[in-house]
Amino acid sequence: MPLSSLLRTVMRLPRDRDRRSALPHPHGCRLTFAGDRVDRARGRVPAVGGAAVDPAPLSGMRVLDLADRLGLDAALRAALDALVGEGTGFVEHHRLADRRLWRLTGRTEGLTACLALEPATPAEAALHDRLTAAAATVDELQAVARRSELSPVPTFESDATGRILWHNRAAGPLARMAGGLGAIPGLIASGDGTSQLCTSDGTRLGWGRITTVPSDIGGQLIFVEDIDAQIRAEEALDSFTSTLTDTFAHIDTALAVFDRERRLSLFNPALHDLFGLDPVGLAMRPSLREFLEALRQRRMVPEQTDFSAWRQRITAAATTVSEVPYHEDWSLPSGQVLRVTARPHPRGAVAFVFDDISDYVTLERRYRAEIELGHAMLERLDEGVALFDRSGRVLFTNDVFERAMRRESLDDLLSAGLDGLTEAARTASADPETWLAFKAFALAAERQEHWAAVAETGDGRLLLRASAMPDGSTLLGLLDPDPAAAAPTPDLAQPLRRIGCG
Known part of the structure; x- marks a missing residue:
């Protein structure tokens, strides 16, 4: 039987006498109905504030009101x-507008529906409160049971x-x-x-995560969370990280990966070799700020007048997600040049790549110096010199x-190109x-090494001397043919070959 029905049954008072003609309780009232309206009211009606009022104004009031x-x-x-419409009687207890507990008794006397309102006795009030508390407890337990049933975590x-x-x-x-x-106790025996969940066979x-909580009956509440997918993901991540570590361990480029908390999570041996950092200190996962400070102490960063501002700029630039990664060349006090590249990940991690390009920079500077030397040599010749590419x-x-x-100016020559120059020279020339x-010699796919003619x-007159360069370009020299016959002119292709233009 539902608790609400039980409460109603218990709270009904035995009728030991016929109440059809009884007067209402001295502190209550008795109402009769005609249709859906109050026909007659006797006694006192409970009101807000606890004071009973004359029921006379209730006469003619609708049941709803x-x-x-x-x-x-x-x-x-x-x-x-139901009482007024169908003649169904009832006995209920309820706190009315005055917040006191009242007994409401609905019954029929002949064809007339009657409602009696009487204050509940102290015993009734105490019993009502206990049953109401019990009903609330049952409702709460039923709600907890429903939530437990809906929980996605297996619970025993x-x-x-x-x-x-x-x-x-x-x-x-x-x-x-x-x-x-019956097999569950053995399954969770660990x-x-x-732990790995295994049957008796x-x-x-x-994989499952088991959590037990003592119950109030001396047993246990057992929660078995399925974490098999999580364990497999962690194993795959560990395997991937191990593969990356083994791969990066054999490259000469220094690598440092910082997680979303800006702490070092992965590095290769080249990082220690390049900067001389203690591997134990690196294994303790220093922050990006601490890492840059360690580099400064070893004079492995460019000299700065305001190191804090430079560090903030580097950190902000390196951790801002962009299509173009952060890129900068560091010229160190020792003369080394490091190319630093940082590529932030959308989820917060950032990878730094440090490449020692000192040899490359030295070679490039030497190459540029030789190019400039070759240009200076060609500028001091008495012979006119021009170099054309294969196009x-x-x-x-x-x-x-x-x-x-x-x-x-050179701009005019550059804009004219071989076609413009030969056209202008052809127009002004007698041949x-x-x-x-x-x-034709300059643009030919297959040609001899040298070509010469007098225009x-x-x-x-002008002596035109052309030489095919190894990269497909053409070197042209212009000079007066008469002085050339008296004094041999050096091979103009040799300086360009030496400095690498060919």
Whole structure:
């Protein structure tokens, strides 16, 4: 029987006499109904504040308004409607508008529906309070049971002997895989913590996290959380990290990976070799701030007037997610040059790559110096010199060549190219065939190493000497043929070959 029905049954008072003509309780009232309205009211009606009022104004009031006046709940409103409409009697206890406990008795006298309101006795009030508290406790227990049933974590309850007394819905599949509820104690025999769940025959059911809580009956509440996917993910991550570590251990480029908390989570031996950092200190996972401070102490960062501001700038630039990674070359006091690249990850991690490019920078500087030396040598020659790539674009000219071609600047020569130069020279020359022959030599896929010819100009002659360079470019020299016959001119291709233009 539901607790609410039990409460109503217990709270009904035995009728030891006929009350049809009885007067109402001295502190209560008696109402009769005609249809859906109050026909007659006798006694005193409870009101807000505890003072009873004359029931006379209730005469003619609708049942709905009466329920509002008395402060009835939904159950009592339904019972009052059934009394007036169908003649169904009831006995209920309820706290009305004055907050006191009243006994409401609904019955029929002949064809007339009557409602009696009487103050509850102290015994009734005490019993009502106890039953109401019990009902609230039952409701709370039922709510807890519903929530336990909806929990996705398999949950069992055992007695003091370990026998399973109850389990929720999520525990059903686990119990079936284990071979029944009787196999659950053996499945969780390892106790609290993470363990591999195995049946009695050794069948593995996966990884679980077991948590036990003592119950009030001397047994235990047992929670078995399925963490098999988590364990497999952690194993895959460990394997991947181990693979990365083994891979990075064999490269010469220093690598340092900081997690989202900006602590060192991965590094390779090259980091220790490059900066001379203690591997034990690196294994203690220093922060990015501490890492940069350690580099400063070893003079492995560029000299700064304000190191704190520089460190903040580096940290901000390196940890800002961007399509273009952070890139900077560090010139150290020792003369070393480090190329630093940082690529932040969208989830917060950042990877630093440190590459020692000192040899590359030294080679590049030497190469640039030799190029500049070669250009200076060509500028001091009496012969006009020009270098064309395999497509006919002008790469270099000296002043003598520009004057011979009547060009005022290198920009004009660059914009004209081989086609423009040969066209202008052909137009101004008495023998255009010579310039067309040079153009054919410069653009030919297969050609001899040297080519030479004398071109007639409006004010004399020019000796054109061309040499094929190893990279497919063409070196052209212009000079007066008469002085050339008297004094041999050096091979102009040799300086360019030596400095690497070929």
